[in-house]
Amino acid sequence: MTEDERAVALADELERAGDLRSPEWRRAVERVPRHVFVPAFFERTDTPDRGTLWTPVHSDDDRWLDLAYRDETWVTQLDGHITPHDVDEPVGGDPTSSSTLPGLVVRMLEDLDVDDGANVLEVGTGSGYSTALLCERLGAGKVTSIEVDAGVAANAAAALRRAGHVPNLVVGDGLDGCPLAAPYDRIIATCSVRTIPSAWLVQARPGGRILVTVTGWLGGYELALLEVGDGGVAEGRFLPGAISFMVARPQAPPVVGDERWRAAFEMLADAGARPAVVGPGVLKDWTGAFVAQLAAPTVVAQAVRVDGGPWVEYCLDTASGAVAFLTPDADGGWTVRQAGPKRIWDDVEAAVRTWRDAGSPAKERFRIRTDGRVQTVSLDAPGGPVSWAPPL
Ligand SMILES: C[S@@+](CC[C@H](N)C(=O)[O-])C[C@H]1O[C@@H](n2cnc3c(N)ncnc32)[C@H](O)[C@@H]1O
CATH class of the missing domain: 3.40.50.150 (Vaccinia Virus protein VP39)
Known part of the structure; x- marks a missing residue:
């Protein structure tokens, strides 16, 4: 297949998937040679022992042209500086630039x-x-x-x-x-x-x-x-x-170093414990995570597993230094321990309960408004609209 034919085949695929809906954008997809924009990229592999690895794919690789026209995101930079030309072997790292799907x-x-x-x-x-x-x-x-x-x-x-x-x-x-x-x-x-x-x-x-x-x-x-x-x-x-x-x-989250996490864990020794009404699974739910961060805009979270034990969730408010620590109970529930100037998991639970009481609506029921100073996300809940305008 020629490169032009590959671009047409990609347009066909995007049209079948319902992403491409108009003749004007179809013409654009047919005419743009994607391979020119991804002369080299990283292919992702998730490994059990080393986590996510990125394998460089260059234009002399037999598979390169096929892959270039796939409906896939190709990562082109890791950690703000590593390009596929810098490495020959699979490497770890966080994607910082790509050609989007x-x-x-x-x-x-x-x-x-x-x-x-x-x-x-x-x-x-x-x-x-x-x-x-x-x-x-x-x-x-x-x-x-x-x-x-x-x-x-x-x-x-x-x-x-x-x-x-x-x-x-x-x-x-x-x-x-x-x-x-x-x-x-x-x-x-x-x-x-x-x-x-x-x-x-x-x-x-x-x-x-x-x-x-x-x-x-x-x-x-x-x-x-x-x-x-x-x-x-x-x-x-x-x-x-x-x-x-x-x-x-x-606007990326601040990097929380090991020392800061260690200090956070130490605060938990004196923290009060109570059964959690909402477990950390909410952070794995697409809309749930969005609602949680509206209530806790400066909080970062990290799931940690010590010595093959259960996964526990650590939350740290990077603004106030408050912490919350969620551990699994034998009965399938969770215990939350909180310390510091505010109770961050209380705030998360309040927002998540509002959302759940409204029937856990999908994103289409939320609205967003901004005047450049205050950004408000509101939900049309049965008892009247609820808004979050988090100080950021
Ligand atoms: C997903 S990639 C863009 C994909 C691109 N539209 C394409 O089709 O290839 C996101 C890009 O945003 C850039 N970026 C991140 N923060 C930015 C900022 N504040 N201003 C401009 N670009 C930014 C990153 O460096 C990265 O190259």
Whole structure:
């Protein structure tokens, strides 16, 4: 199969899956050579003994071209600096840049609902693949894309040039937007944010839309589509689907070192214990984790297993230093121990109970509103709307 045929086959696959819904975006997928944007990437393997490992795949690998046109996310950078060219063997690390699953990229572009001539800001250029799709659809003159990592941005710029596109590429923090090319009809982010930046509200045209995954530090993610009103207030809803993106670098959770965790564990020696009404399993539930982090926006959690014993959950509020520690009981329940200036698991339980009392509704029942200073997520519960506006 030629590369052109592979792009057409990818478009067929995305159309069958329901991600690709319009002839305009179909034409873009058919014309963008994805292999140009992923000349090398990492393939993920989950191992029982060494955790997740990343195996480099280069363009001289027999499988490379096939893989490049698969509807899969290909990680292109680990830990903010390791590229597939740096290693020959499988390595550990956290993904920090990728070419996102084409089905997700296309679905988001369809949800963005652009008209011909729309001026678009993309945050998170990454490999440049989604930027190229935007250029095919709207013309490079209507596309501004910002990438925080200079090396990633340089690779994307080279790939875009090879594919025949010269959009406005900016190296910098996309949370500041790009005032020079504003106002935008649409802003789309392929990294997630805890709070929608006020710069985006200022730089979006009234009536413009923002499509971004809203996240937090307990691992909940929801894709939000907001419309910007006249006074710089944006309101919107959450779209269906389990969608997650790496968090925008300045909004990533602080790294909690071993020493800080050790100090947290020591506080638990004097902590009061009670049966937990909500166990840590809520953090594994897609919407549950999202609700939990609304109530505990500065809390990070870590599941730990000591000497082959049961998994226990440690939570630490990075703002106040408060801790909560959940251990399993013999009867299948959980005990929570809390210490420090606040009771963080009490807050999580209160929010989760509100959500459960409303029938554990899915994300489509939540609304989001921001004026750039206060971001509120509200739930249309049977007893009236409930809102969370966490201080972040
Ligand atoms: C999932 S990748 C983007 C995928 C890309 N759209 C594609 O199709 O290849 C997310 C990118 O966001 C970038 N990023 C993270 N924080 C950012 C920020 N504050 N401003 C701009 N880019 C950011 C990362 O460096 C990474 O390259």
